[in-house]
Amino acid sequence: MSPSINQYHDVDIHSSAIIDDGAQIGVRSRIWHFSHISGGARVGCNVSIGQNVFIGNRVTIGNNCKIQNNVSIYDGVILEDGVFCGPSMVFTNVYNPRSLVERKSEYRNTIVKMGATLGANCTIVCGVVVEKFAFIGAGTLVNEDVKPYALMVGVPAKQIGWMSEFGERIPLSMTGDEGRYKCPHTMQIYRLIGGQVVREE
Ligand SMILES: CC(C)(COP(=O)(O)OP(=O)(O)OC[C@H]1O[C@@H](n2cnc3c(N)ncnc32)[C@H](O)[C@@H]1OP(=O)(O)O)[C@@H](O)C(=O)NCCC(=O)NCCS
Numbered sequence: 001m002s003p004s005i006n007q008y009h010d011v012d013i014h015s016s017a018i019i020d021d022g023a024q025i026g027v028r029s030r031i032w033h034f035s036h037i038s039g040g041a042r043v044g045c046n047v048s049i050g051q052n053v054f055i056g057n058r059v060t061i062g063n064n065c066k067i068q069n070n071v072s073i074y075d076g077v078i079l080e081d082g083v084f085c086g087p088s089m090v091f092t093n094v095y096n097p098r099s100l101v102e103r104k105s106e107y108r109n110t111i112v113k114m115g116a117t118l119g120a121n122c123t124i125v126c127g128v129v130v131e132k133f134a135f136i137g138a139g140t141l142v143n144e145d146v147k148p149y150a151l152m153v154g155v156p157a158k159q160i161g162w163m164s165e166f167g168e169r170i171p172l173s174m175t176g177d178e179g180r181y182k183c184p185h186t187m188q189i190y191r192l193i194g195g196q197v198v199r200e201e
Pocket of ligand 1: 086089118136138139140153154160
């Protein structure tokens, strides 16, 4: 990466990227070729922003996120820490767009909570909350809120299981009420309580 004229401290910005005045970008972040960060954007520390990424004004991106190539993050999207946006996945912010009707005051917010993965080429219809460590499979269409640790695939998205923070299946039931699982990689303990997976602190 060839450093451009860079007013940011300890941020790698490729010379082809455009960073509008006012954008906040945390230390150790990296911005690759042809990406555009709008002036109102708030980008955390150690964030990787791939090639041809657009980040709007009313956007917040937490620490340690990875935004892969060809992702546009529009006004009203909030990514908490550690969110993974796969290549060419799509956010939206107008629920019912018409070219001939002005809807800028009707943007619906989208919140993606800590550690969630949004797979390649998935689409997130605006107004939903993707809860922490949910895993959205490649090509999935999300049009409803997603539970923590839920593994969702298909069009529209259906839950097919649970995914650990490590990124492997949690073998707990989706219909039962109780269960316990220990991740062999991290030793973290997951519990199924009332149809939801929680991790023990
Ligand atoms: C979801 C994923 C992790 C697979 O998880 P898994 O636990 O190994 O799931 P399996 O492959 O055993 O599939 C289970 C079922 O879900 C289906 N399935 C898996 N991924 C799917 C997807 N993305 N969309 C639709 N269906 C999917 C399988 O076809 C299978 O269906 P079946 O039971 O009818 O045969 C993987 O398919 C995926 O989408 N990864 C995301 C990759 C990505 O976007 N990377 C971005 C960085 S390059």
